[in-house]
Amino acid sequence: MTKLESSLGKTDLASWRKAIETRLSHHLHPTGLAKTLPCQESLDRLWQAMAHGVLGGGKRARGLLVMASAQAVGHQPLSEGCLDVACALECIHAFSLVHDDMPCMDNDALRRGKPTVHVAFDEATALLVGDALQTLAFELVTDARGLDDSTKVQILRVLSLATGARGMAGGQAIDIHRVAQAMQQPELEEMHSLKTGALILAAAESGALLGLGFQAAESPRYASIRSFAMDLGLAFQVLDDLLDVSASTQVLGKTAGKDAQAEKPTFVKLLGIDQTQALANRLHLSAFAHIQALDEKADALRDLAHALTHRQH
């Protein structure tokens, strides 16, 4: 057992995941609608569809990263404010999945082992669910418990840049525009750094901002956590490509072999399985190296990175 491995496993990621789930359930019950409105039934249906898109599944990688990153800078990961920010990241991720699964995008019927929102409800509802989940994410940060306004604005900036045309939406635009076209490694890496990496980076930044606030810009810990998250984000995607060809639909909870069939460019197609696995390993080690100098408060980051890069789905 290496020194690294012996230090791993102390973080109770399962209980953190449960805390995120509980807080998400809380936010997805529209307590603001205490009185019964004339069109309550239609509104309830929208909230049910939103809950379908968010609750009951998912690795919660982004929410957990907010918490681990907060802990690494001395902020209590189970504080209400931290959980609210974790929920915001999960809402952005869920919104992107709901829209991604729609017929005009990937046209997928299965997600997290359940029918996708447009299948369980209808297409128009899926469109609105994604829209409303994006809004909810910004609302959650705006209302997050115990955060000062300056920290909220910093997190909102990080989150909006990661979500929009300079981030995730930009990555998806590359994806739909370059389907069935060969991509070289720099192009593939750019697409993934926007499509997946930007939000993973934003999760790490948001968590660190909870503890560091306006001091983040000059903090070496903030810089280390950012570098760690950039490598982790790419490793996460590289592993996704490997799992798409190696794991079953049942284990993945989404359609396996989909990217290969859809003629999407992937690392496996570009580099082959062995080289892709080697790339994943290199990124994994590089991610760890960036936070090597951090104290034991960063162990949750190490545990999470280990769990995410050794996952089977």
Added chain:
Amino acid sequence: MTKLESSLGKTDLASWRKAIETRLSHHLHPTGLAKTLPCQESLDRLWQAMAHGVLGGGKRARGLLVMASAQAVGHQPLSEGCLDVACALECIHAFSLVHDDMPCMDNDALRRGKPTVHVAFDEATALLVGDALQTLAFELVTDARGLDDSTKVQILRVLSLATGARGMAGGQAIDIHRVAQAMQQPELEEMHSLKTGALILAAAESGALLGLGFQAAESPRYASIRSFAMDLGLAFQVLDDLLDVSASTQVLGKTAGKDAQAEKPTFVKLLGIDQTQALANRLHLSAFAHIQALDEKADALRDLAHALTHRQH
């Protein structure tokens, strides 16, 4: 000429509209992408589609309302910060139109006299354009010039509540769920107060928050402006229903007679043309009454309300 009418027309709404347009153009050129990225072409295409959805048309009612409302509380309407917030409201509105026009919603090919985004580009791009425009709205408020963090957070709260499931998205969910079903007036009013009214109210609130900040909650002027905006929002929608049956497609810049054909519940169907016109007039007068006690700084609000309730499209 009544006293009301003699005081009208002093605000140069055309130049305000031009200022919004110029600022929107500025924000829709991705200056953040100074270097050329490997997938620049795909990213440029997304920004072009976003610009198509936002620029070159529209009454800019929501942006103008931000400015008029700011002026009513003594804030300079042409300040960069005020224009940024006006642009944010217009981005939210444009995102809702782009998604509304998609085949799974209203399936419309014409908007503001141009092909809709999914026609000019494609469906997947229209989905991403709407998503990215919503994000951009929150980004613009987060980065708005000259606003303190507390004011930004207040405006972001108002904007997120108006946009999401408790506001616009909720209204649209009612719309798609209740198509071809008879509605009574309370239901129709609830649908529109969420679908259209919430964002118009948010525009008025945002403008007033620019000048009043944390004092807004206790300000009688803020309460007056809110009441004014609620009546104006409903008047705006009632007039929309009238124009749908009376104006031509060419004048509207969108397909006329659409709501009637789609078997959507409208005020005209519920009340008939004469009673609908009478309702519009009552709401118009009621809106003016709410701001009667405000000084001449509120004249821009009066001018804007007059222009919006006397529009031909």
